Amino acid sequence: xxxxxxxxxxxxxxxLFIVWAAVISSLILVTMAAMPTMLNNSKGMSDLMKAYPxxxxxxxxxxxxxFSSPLGFSVIYNMIYTMLLGSIFSISITARTLxxxxxxxxxxxxxxxxxxxxxxxxxxxxxxxxxxxxxNIVVYAAGIGSLAIFTxxxxxxxxxxxxxxxxxxxxLMLGMGGAGLLVSVLARRARSLTGPAIGxxxxxxxxxxxxxxxxxxxxxxxxxxxKWVDIDVTRQGYGLELWRALAFAxxxxxxxxxxxLVWRRKDxxx
Amino acid sequence: MTEAIRSxxxxxxxxxxxxxxxxxxxxxxxxIFGFIGPNGxxxxxxxxxxxxxxxxxxxxxxxxxxxxxREGPRARRNVGYVPSEVRYYPGMTVREMLRYAAALHGVRxxxxxWSLADRLDLDVSRKAEDLSTxxxxxxxxxxxxxxxxxxxxxxxxxxxxxxxxxxxxxxxxAEENARGATVFLSSHVLSEVQRLCRRVAIVKEGRLVACxxxxxxxxxxxxxxxVVTPRSLGPADFPSGAASGFGxxxxxxxxxxxxxxxxxxxxxxxxxxxxxxxxxxxxxxxFLHYYRTEA
Numbered sequence: 001x002x003x004x005x006x007x008x009x010x011x012x013x014x015x016l017f018i019v020w021a022a023v024i025s026s027l028i029l030v031t032m033a034a035m036p037t038m039l040n041n042s043k044g045m046s047d048l049m050k051a052y053p054x055x056x057x058x059x060x061x062x063x064x065x066x067f068s069s070p071l072g073f074s075v076i077y078n079m080i081y082t083m084l085l086g087s088i089f090s091i092s093i094t095a096r097t098l099x100x101x102x103x104x105x106x107x108x109x110x111x112x113x114x115x116x117x118x119x120x121x122x123x124x125x126x127x128x129x130x131x132x133x134x135x136n137i138v139v140y141a142a143g144i145g146s147l148a149i150f151t152x153x154x155x156x157x158x159x160x161x162x163x164x165x166x167x168x169x170x171x172l173m174l175g176m177g178g179a180g181l182l183v184s185v186l187a188r189r190a191r192s193l194t195g196p197a198i199g200x201x202x203x204x205x206x207x208x209x210x211x212x213x214x215x216x217x218x219x220x221x222x223x224x225x226x227k228w229v230d231i232d233v234t235r236q237g238y239g240l241e242l243w244r245a246l247a248f249a250x251x252x253x254x255x256x257x258x259x260x261l262v263w264r265r266k267d268x269x270x
Numbered sequence: 271m272t273e274a275i276r277s278x279x280x281x282x283x284x285x286x287x288x289x290x291x292x293x294x295x296x297x298x299x300x301x302i303f304g305f306i307g308p309n310g311x312x313x314x315x316x317x318x319x320x321x322x323x324x325x326x327x328x329x330x331x332x333x334x335x336x337x338x339x340r341e342g343p344r345a346r347r348n349v350g351y352v353p354s355e356v357r358y359y360p361g362m363t364v365r366e367m368l369r370y371a372a373a374l375h376g377v378r379x380x381x382x383x384w385s386l387a388d389r390l391d392l393d394v395s396r397k398a399e400d401l402s403t404x405x406x407x408x409x410x411x412x413x414x415x416x417x418x419x420x421x422x423x424x425x426x427x428x429x430x431x432x433x434x435x436x437x438x439x440x441x442x443x444a445e446e447n448a449r450g451a452t453v454f455l456s457s458h459v460l461s462e463v464q465r466l467c468r469r470v471a472i473v474k475e476g477r478l479v480a481c482x483x484x485x486x487x488x489x490x491x492x493x494x495x496x497v498v499t500p501r502s503l504g505p506a507d508f509p510s511g512a513a514s515g516f517g518x519x520x521x522x523x524x525x526x527x528x529x530x531x532x533x534x535x536x537x538x539x540x541x542x543x544x545x546x547x548x549x550x551x552x553x554x555x556x557f558l559h560y561y562r563t564e565a
Contacts, residue, residue: 004373012359105357109413112321113374114347267284267324 001122002115009127013093020089021135024082025142031077032146038073039152070147070157071233075165079231082139083169087176087201090132094180095197097124098263099187107268117264125256128177136170161233164240168229171248175225176201178255185262188269225251272335274299274421274452275320279329282315289315290476292329297469299334299420302443302453304467304484306460306557312476313456314354317425321351333421347375350414354425354456356406358398364409365394368416375417383416389438403430411439415446422446422453428462440466464553472560479560484553492556493527493534498545508537515559526551526559 067073098121101107110120143166147157180197187193204224211221221227228247232238275297282289290312297303307313318324320331322342331338336345358367368383387394390408401409407430414422422443428436443466447453457463463470464484471481480487495513497503503523504516512529521544527534538546551559 002374004370008359008370012361104360105355106359107323108351108353108355109358109371110374111323112346112349112351113371114343114376115374116343119343265325268318269284269324 001126002119005110005115005120005123006127009097009124010130013127013131016089016093017131017135020085021138024085024089024135024139027081027085028078028139028142029146032074032150035070035073035077035146035150036152038067039070039155069234070151070155071161071165074143074147074157074162075231075233078143079165079169082143083172083226083229084201084205086135086139086169086173088198089135090128090173090177091180091183091197091201092194093128093131094177095183095193097128097184098181098259099184099193102268103191103193111268117266118260121260121263125181132170132173132177136166136173139169140166161238164238165231165233167240168231168244171245171252172225172229175248175251175255176204178252178259181259182255182262185259185266272299273297273332274301275303275331275333275454276335277316277320277329277331280316280319280326280331281328282312282319282324283327288312288476289324289327290319290473293473293476293478295471295478295481297452297454299452300447300450301469302447302455302467304463304470305454305456305473306458306463306470306553307473308458311473313473314425315476316473317351317423317454317456320423321346321349348420349423350417350419350421351423352407352410352414352425352427354429356410358401358406358409360399362398363394364392364396364398364401367398367409368394368413371413372416377417380416382418383412386412386415386442389442390435404432404435407431408435411442415442418449418451420451422451423456424453425456426458427455428457428459436462460552460554460557470553472557474560480556487553487556492551492559493531494524494549494551494555495527495534496522496524496547496549497538497541497543498522499541499543501542503541507541510537513537526555528559 067076101110111117140163143162144159147162151157179200183193183197183200205226208221208224208226211219211224211227225248228244230238230241230244273296275295277293277295280293280295281291293312293316295316305313305316315324319326320333320338322338325339333345334348338345359370362370364387368380368387372378372380372383384394386392387408390411392405392408392412396405398406398409407427411427414424428439431439443453453466455463455467468483468485469481470484470487472479498521500521502518503525505511505513507513508527510529510533512533513525513527515524515526517524534548
């Protein structure tokens with residue numbers, strides 16, 4: 001890894017990090033402010049939900065139990081969107097990180113230095129990981145803080161369960177980031193990859209929703225990493241399942257390894 | 271002797287499109303070497319292959335005896351590169367960009383960079399992305415030289431520079447060469463190549479068509495001939511086929527002769543000639559000759 005390149009990458013993504021961290025944290029704080037009212041009216045919410053088709057409720061992970069617990073509320077109103085926005089943040093960085101050198105013609109500045117392609121890849125990968133872990137720490141703190149502040153008397157929540165669902169969010173963002181690396185090295189000519197990268201995340205998200213709604217095609221949902229996340233925090237024995245963690249790790253590692261191999265021998269055509 | 275650059279049958283195809291074909295090139299350490307050819311001839315492909323921005327389809331290239339692909343990072347420690355089109359990272363000042371370039375080379379003392387910037391009248395406090403073409407080129411020259419490389423690879427380095435700065439750049443190149451640096455100069459400005467370089471390679475359609483001392487190229491292979499005759503002369507008057515590029519002004523026919531001096535005299539002796547002038551051609555005339563005759 002090269003320190004100069006690592007810190008330059010951090011600096012280059014500093015504004016993106018600040019904006020996304022501020023947006024996701026603000027969203028968490030604002031929606032959680034409504035939690036006391038919702039929890040105190042959970043009976044009314046349960047009655048209201050009965051009027052909607054069960055498939056629709058399932059698609060958006062709504063159930064009566066979720067509206068009667070702080071963690072359930074937090075997952076439905078925040079965590080799903082945190083995962084979605086965090087994945088977009090993650091893939092936006094990785095999809096651009098290597099491709100930008102070609103698209104913005106800075107490769108003729110960077111790659112003519114005494115650095116191997118592997119060093120360039122490792123430095124950019126390390127910078128992305130730091131940014132990703134950083135934003136997850138900020139978002140986790142905002143989530144824990146808002147739960148502590150807004151949970152009304154008579155309700156309780158488990159910091160362990162919140163940490164588990166946050167770990168799933170981090171794993172999902174890692175997997176999406178890996179997909180972004182692959183997109184970054186497979187893209188050929190100068191073209192912005194932000195749009196396609198966001199499209200990949202939204203595509204997987206919608207696929208998961210469609211799979212939840214349609215019983216006959218439910219199995220196609222497993223193609224989407226969103227399906228691999230367990231957000232049923234109100235379930236007894238909720239925890240981080242090994243197979244899910246391994247699936248995310250396999251996605252992140254395999255895409256990163258393939259991306260590194262392609263990058264090592266890629267012609268940089270500017 | 272270790273060559274600064276050596277390529278063996280270096281070939282690069284972009285899919286079905288030809289880049290360079292079996293290019294054998296040797297650039298001696300310490301020389302200023304010119305690399306010329308029109309657009310699309312393969313000059314930039316050669317440079318990018320040497321610097322491992324792209325990878326050869328076949329063949330090999332070495333920089334100071336180190337394989338350009340397998341030992342690329344170690345080889346590039348000795349290389350400074352000025353690209354034909356200069357782009358920098360957004361938001362960086364020239365000072366930051368130079369510090370970054372120095373850090374990537376492991377250079378801590380930037381005295382040389384600031385001194386070069388001063389000589390080229392480069393304002394290092396400005397944002398690199400806002401620089402004019404000429405100033406961006408100056409910044410590119412400074413970042414290529416700040417680590418005192420043993421090999422300078424220059425792709426159209428003076429494009430966009432005013433004549434005064436071109437002169438200063440020529441002085442800097444001469445100083446770099448005097449301290450032992452090899453210069454590989456790819457340029458369209460043939461007068462510049464002729465002025466600065468001792469040897470030159472001409473590349474055409476991806477292949478090397480000539481690689482020699484400029485002096486030898488001018489003396490040995492080609493003569494610029496002006497003959498005063500009552501009638502206009504043409505290819506039919508030179509059965510050897512060595513004469514080309516005929517032009518007539520008044521009673522003078524001008525042409526280029528690609529053959530040895532004895533053959534020229536024998537062919538001229540058959541003509542009704544009133545006056546004769548034989549000169550060395552310029553590099554531009556040699557270049558055009560290669561392109562016309564081998565087209």
